[in-house]
Amino acid sequence: MISNILWKNYVVAFVITVGIFSTAIYLSNYFGNKKIDQLKTIQDKISIDILSSETQFSLLSELSCKNISDSIYSPELGELGGKLEWSQKNLGATEEVSYLKKYYALLQIKDYLLAKKISERCGVKSAFILYFYTSKDICSDCEKESFVLTSLRSKYQELRVYSFDYSVDISAVKAMLQIYKIKDTELPALVVGDDVLTGFHNIEEIDLKVQKSFKLQETKPDGNT
Amino acid sequence: MVSISDIVSYILAFFALYVQVFFLLMVFKTRKQIAGNTSFPADVNWPAVTIVVPCWNEEGTISKTVESLLATDYPKDKLIIKVIDDGSTDNTWQAVQKFQGIANVELMRKENGGKHTAMNLTIATATTDYIGNLDADAFIEPDTLKKTMWQFLSDEDMMAVSPAIVIYEPKGILQKAQDLQFNMFIPLKKILALMNGIHVTQGQFSMYRKKVFDDLGPYRNAHQTEDLEIAYRMQVNGYKIGQCHDAFVHTTSPDTFKDLYRQRLRWMYGFINNSYDYRKYLFKSKYGVFSFFTIPVGFLYIITTLFATTAVLWSAGSALYHLFMRLLVTNFNMGGYEVISLFFIDTRPIMFIYIVLIIFFIIMALIGKAVRGQKPIPDLSFIFSYFLFGLFASTWLFKAVYNTIVTREVAWR
Numbered sequence: 001m002i003s004n005i006l007w008k009n010y011v012v013a014f015v016i017t018v019g020i021f022s023t024a025i026y027l028s029n030y031f032g033n034k035k036i037d038q039l040k041t042i043q044d045k046i047s048i049d050i051l052s053s054e055t056q057f058s059l060l061s062e063l064s065c066k067n068i069s070d071s072i073y074s075p076e077l078g079e080l081g082g083k084l085e086w087s088q089k090n091l092g093a094t095e096e097v098s099y100l101k102k103y104y105a106l107l108q109i110k111d112y113l114l115a116k117k118i119s120e121r122c123g124v125k126s127a128f129i130l131y132f133y134t135s136k137d138i139c140s141d142c143e144k145e146s147f148v149l150t151s152l153r154s155k156y157q158e159l160r161v162y163s164f165d166y167s168v169d170i171s172a173v174k175a176m177l178q179i180y181k182i183k184d185t186e187l188p189a190l191v192v193g194d195d196v197l198t199g200f201h202n203i204e205e206i207d208l209k210v211q212k213s214f215k216l217q218e219t220k221p222d223g224n225t
Numbered sequence: 226m227v228s229i230s231d232i233v234s235y236i237l238a239f240f241a242l243y244v245q246v247f248f249l250l251m252v253f254k255t256r257k258q259i260a261g262n263t264s265f266p267a268d269v270n271w272p273a274v275t276i277v278v279p280c281w282n283e284e285g286t287i288s289k290t291v292e293s294l295l296a297t298d299y300p301k302d303k304l305i306i307k308v309i310d311d312g313s314t315d316n317t318w319q320a321v322q323k324f325q326g327i328a329n330v331e332l333m334r335k336e337n338g339g340k341h342t343a344m345n346l347t348i349a350t351a352t353t354d355y356i357g358n359l360d361a362d363a364f365i366e367p368d369t370l371k372k373t374m375w376q377f378l379s380d381e382d383m384m385a386v387s388p389a390i391v392i393y394e395p396k397g398i399l400q401k402a403q404d405l406q407f408n409m410f411i412p413l414k415k416i417l418a419l420m421n422g423i424h425v426t427q428g429q430f431s432m433y434r435k436k437v438f439d440d441l442g443p444y445r446n447a448h449q450t451e452d453l454e455i456a457y458r459m460q461v462n463g464y465k466i467g468q469c470h471d472a473f474v475h476t477t478s479p480d481t482f483k484d485l486y487r488q489r490l491r492w493m494y495g496f497i498n499n500s501y502d503y504r505k506y507l508f509k510s511k512y513g514v515f516s517f518f519t520i521p522v523g524f525l526y527i528i529t530t531l532f533a534t535t536a537v538l539w540s541a542g543s544a545l546y547h548l549f550m551r552l553l554v555t556n557f558n559m560g561g562y563e564v565i566s567l568f569f570i571d572t573r574p575i576m577f578i579y580i581v582l583i584i585f586f587i588i589m590a591l592i593g594k595a596v597r598g599q600k601p602i603p604d605l606s607f608i609f610s611y612f613l614f615g616l617f618a619s620t621w622l623f624k625a626v627y628n629t630i631v632t633r634e635v636a637w638r
Contacts, residue, residue: 021578024577038568148555
């Protein structure tokens with residue numbers, strides 16, 4: 001009797017299994033979309049922050065650098081970068097994530113230009129590193145370099161690191177690559193002050209460059225205060 | 226980008242889930258048979274049976290094994306116990322001398338030649354229509370023999386019957402994990418029996434009609450797993466194998482990882498190599514569930530466990546390597562730590578499948594406990610069994626596969 005209904009049970013078990021699999025895929029998509037929504041929200045907030053900073057900066061040009069607020073930099077920029085990298089690895093390179101990465105690259109460039117202006121004009125102690133890496137190919141040196149930069153960023157509060165994925169297809173990033181003459185065979189690449197460094201550079205080397213960058217700033221005449 | 230590893234893990238997860246769903250479905254559909262107890266009339270004319278107890282260096286347990294046979298409620302004049310010492314080098318022979326003189330106990334001694342030779346020697350001279358064997362480290366309950374024999378009397382097509390194996394007085398996490406595993410096997414084996422798909426008639430008190438050996442020949446060495454091979458031979462010849470889920474046999478179990486490793490290595494090596502020897506019978510409808518389901522599921526278990534362990538070890542190794550590299554390139558000052566956030570919880574489909582697999586495992590373990598007559602409450606052995614036993618199992622599975630490739634036979638213990 002059992003043998004007669006066996007094939008039916010094989011089929012029923014298969015249908016249930018497909019059902020569980022489909023539910024798992026649905027749940028995964030649901031939570032994936034929630035995460036992308038969360039990324040968009042952060043992105044929007046950064047966008048507003050930068051716009052607000054730019055406006056504040058425009059106002060300041062007519063006033064004094066004394067009024068510059070600490071909140072001029074968008075604190076979510078670093079957090080968003082980490083979440084985007086994670087999303088690309090775990091949610092897959094979906095269109096949304098690719099779009100958000102492009103947008104993020106633009107926000108970084110805007111933040112970089114603004115922060116540099118503020119630094120030059122108001123003499124705010126700061127150093128900037130532009131970091132180019134790739135997520136398209138395996139780049140263990142890129143990973144090591146990012147560890148070095150994370151460590152230095154925690155050492156120097158005034159150090160701002162902007163990371164750009166070489167493979168992000170956006171003209172603004174391409175323009176930066178052209179300006180600094182960076183090729184995909186030389187990644188990771190770093191721009192520290194006026195120096196362009198390619199390949200992996202250890203923490204001592206980068207640390208010296210950052211300190212040099214701070215010193216150069218100190219020797220420059222103060223901006224219009 | 227989807228990697229080959231991802232594709233393999235999803236395929237394996239699908240089949241693993243399918244097997245779990247199938248078993249749970251069958252447990253639900255056969256719940257009356259699984260929950261039911263064996264009952265028989267009071268005036269049954271029980272047939273004569275021969276129970277062989279082959280032993281090799283079992284001085285610590287042999288007395289208890291024979292005593293459990295003597296304590297059975299089966300008619301004494303219908304029970305012949307043959308204890309055969311397969312060339313023990315310890316005091317096994319001395320230990321069994323106390324049974325000398327008991328009417329239905331026969332003691333024999335021979336040169337060491339392996340369990341199958343001891344079994345065959347007694348089978349050749351057996352005068353009863355039913356023959357069983359009991360490993361010298363296992364003990365039956367008083368009603369085990371009657372319940373098992375009733376399966377033959379109530380079904381004339383039944384050719385072999387195995388009782389339910391449980392761990393004797395499990396102590397420590399390793400034995401408790403084995404206890405949980407064996408309890409889970411009871412309903413699973415019952416389902417396989419109902420589907421006529423059993424692939425092993427274990428040495429712990431499996432009973433046979435003598436006709437099986439008369440027709441199919443004696444036990445073979447079969448890579449030290451003669452109990453597996455005889456079941457394969459029966460299946461491919463259309464001989465029915467049953468299971469009596471409420472007739473219990475208690476077996477002593479390894480209490481160290483080393484002993485467990487040796488035991489399981491022998492089992493898995495035997496499974497792989499006997500399946501290979503019988504490969505021409507696989508995936509053929511003529512040989513039914515045994516051919517299409519039981520053996521493939523066994524291989525699915527091996528492949529899934531090895532793949533999962535490799536993946537876990539790879540991930541752990543990779544994480545450690547990255548941590549080490551990070552410490553090295555930052556002069557042991559990593560600086561920023563990743564913010565702990567719900568955002569970083571892995572929500573890939575495979576994670577939900579794993580959760581379902583864990584839930585199904587817990588349900589099967591609870592059913593196993595219930596069938597065994599224990600309270601169906603999870604305990605620590607659940608965690609150990611699920612997460613660590615798989616890792617442990619990989620050691621003997623890897624070795625069994627390796628030994629198969631380089632054709633190295635394994636030792637009994």
